[in-house]
Amino acid sequence: QITLKESGPTLVKPTQTLTLTCTFSGFSLSTSEVAVGWIRQPPGKALEWLALIYWDDDKRYSPSLKNRLTITKDTSKNQVVLTLTNLDPVDTATYYCVHRKPVPGHWYFDLWGRGTLVTVSS
């Protein structure tokens, strides 16, 4: 059974750096084709994809946030870490960790963590 759980601060000040950790179980991020991503959702708004890290350490970022985002993995700890620098109140959102499931010819985000609400405020 695959599970993902996000952890990190709930309140961060503007200009600070946010570090979120996704701790997962039920799969290995060293298995071919597997990936873990981050998606956020501001209160009352739509979903926004942020970043994705593959089993081979390849990384993809949202171009609009690329200069502020870093995604890394620790395969031995079954963790993926997302950092977002220079926070602004518009970064207030629920941040979700997601598992990318490969299927022949396709892939999709089949499982999501419960999410963690991060508020950016002074």
Next chain:
Amino acid sequence: DIQMTQSPSSLSASVGDRVTITCRASQGISNYLAWFQQKPGKAPKSLIYAASSLQSGVPSNFSGSGSGTDFTLTISSLQPEDFATYYCQQYNSYPLTFGGGTKVEIK
């Protein structure tokens, strides 16, 4: 970036109704499209991938269709637990993008 446009943004329907939600991509994405359901205060749940393939465990009253730029999610007979917000997402190319969502409310 590929823009995903959902319509309508909200709709009211009754239990038992047939509901159709449309998702349009700003350029062709073949069938690299997924649908998600989100209930208030909960994480999204995967429903469909590859435009029409049902995620394991998803009831058969959900179906998806389309290819290229135009896609639909259909709920053949709306159940009380189906009242939620639905999102489409393309994974043809980066950046991955979502539609703005369609809220299905009780009439």
